[in-house]
Amino acid sequence: MNAQKLENTYLNNVGDIQFDPKIDDPEFKICNPDTSFQYYNFSKGFQYTGEKYQIQKEWNEKYPAIISKLKETGYITVRFLVNCDGKTGLFRIQEMDKNYIKISFSQDFVNTILKFIKELDGWVINEYNGQKVDYFQYLTFKIENGVVKEILP
Known part of the structure; x- marks a missing residue:
């Protein structure tokens, strides 16, 4: 099922991300629209090869010297869905x-972080x-004076 067909009035679970035609890729495949998991529902913990x-x-390696020109301090969190093929969408x-x-x-700066996350494979x-499932994942970038100091969780 493609993401565009998921425009419901009510979400199945708190925290589900509903397709937004203004910002989401209509070709992104959602395998199980009625079942949502979180990355921590699985015994392995963090769900990326090499964690x-x-x-x-x-x-x-990709952005060793990128610094926000505004020198902000805080957090940028990107939440997204990883589908049954290991592809990401609904950022x-x-x-x-x-x-x-x-x-x-x-x-x-935000676009650079989003681009980086979209390129992770x-x-x-x-x-x-026994069935491949979709799950929600997030990454939080801890920023001090415009520099990414840590990526969480």
């Missing part, structure tokens, strides 16, 4: 300062009862 270490390593961004109050980072394909 958090590998993501941080890839960031440092949602939340930006906040070090006191967890909503702010806006420079758009170029080591997401684990998970199964439940």
Whole structure:
């Protein structure tokens, strides 16, 4: 089923991401629209090959010197769905300062982070009862004075 067909009035579970035709890729495949999992529902924990270490390593290799021109401090969290093929979509961004109050980072900086996440290709394909399933994942970028200091969780 493609993502565009998921326009429901009510979501199945709290935290589900509903397709938004203004920002989501209509070709992104959602395998099980009636069942949602979170990355922590699986025994392996973090759902990326090489785990958090590998993501941080890839960031440092691709963007070793990227600095937000505005020198902001805070967090950028990107939540998204990993489908049954290990592909990602339905990206949602939340930006906040070090006191967890909503702010806006420079758009170029946010776009660089989103581009990086979209390029990650080591997401684990998970199964439940012998069937490949979709799951929600998030990455939070901890930023100090415009520099990514850590990628969480």
